[in-house]
Amino acid sequence: MKWSEQAWQQITPVYQSILSMPFITGLTNGTLEREKFRFYMMQDSGYLDHFGRALALIGARATHIGDALTFMRFAENAILVENSLHESYFVDFGVTQKGPLQPACHHYVHFLKSTAALEAVEVAMAAVLPCFWIYKAVGDYILQQPHVAANPYQRWIDTYGGEDFGLAVQQAISICDRMAAQTTDAIRQAMTHAFVTASRLEYDFWDAAYTLRTWP
Numbered sequence: 001m002k003w004s005e006q007a008w009q010q011i012t013p014v015y016q017s018i019l020s021m022p023f024i025t026g027l028t029n030g031t032l033e034r035e036k037f038r039f040y041m042m043q044d045s046g047y048l049d050h051f052g053r054a055l056a057l058i059g060a061r062a063t064h065i066g067d068a069l070t071f072m073r074f075a076e077n078a079i080l081v082e083n084s085l086h087e088s089y090f091v092d093f094g095v096t097q098k099g100p101l102q103p104a105c106h107h108y109v110h111f112l113k114s115t116a117a118l119e120a121v122e123v124a125m126a127a128v129l130p131c132f133w134i135y136k137a138v139g140d141y142i143l144q145q146p147h148v149a150a151n152p153y154q155r156w157i158d159t160y161g162g163e164d165f166g167l168a169v170q171q172a173i174s175i176c177d178r179m180a181a182q183t184t185d186a187i188r189q190a191m192t193h194a195f196v197t198a199s200r201l202e203y204d205f206w207d208a209a210y211t212l213r214t215w216p
């Protein structure tokens, strides 16, 4: 079995919990309170700035030059392409400032940055994989649900569901599988652990937006 297959099996309970989160059902049927989506978007903009840097760092540390280029492209996409989605939502939702990182986002980005800097590069690659893979799976899942007319969150759904984004996700998965096949058991286990942790932090990111969780 490929590393990615057993890693996804490990996160099945977390992934199933994500699908039934009120944040996700609200995105799907368009009923999510605007305030919660605004909170999510503001936090996600901060997330992308840091995430892009983590990807660039992984690119710099990649063993193969082709993987370095791929991760640098991912970094550019995170900062340019994804942020343009946020900027259009900022206009629609009247957001003028990003604001400080709140606890869930802070925890997640610093987990990713410290893993990217200090752990084996294979582990760093596994830590950023849920960001791609869970968003793709959630985007596809929402696209399969009955379509809601004039859903304010449709642009978000279209960004992650569907083919274009699917290619990037496949690339990220294949790189992890190749790296996992060539490394030691201990590193493979650490990869899975990082993958599970990041998946939990994805769950928590949405939960924090739904409950508008801020620093005390």
Ligand SMILES: Cc1ncc(C[n+]2csc(CCO)c2C)c(N)n1
Pocket: 044, 047, 048, 051, 074, 075, 077, 078, 081, 082, 130, 131, 132, 135, 202, 205
């Ligand atoms: C908390 C959070 N997790 C994942 C993504 C999705 N995402 C961010 S950058 C990137 C790859 C390069 O485009 C992907 C898939 C998000 N937006 N916010």
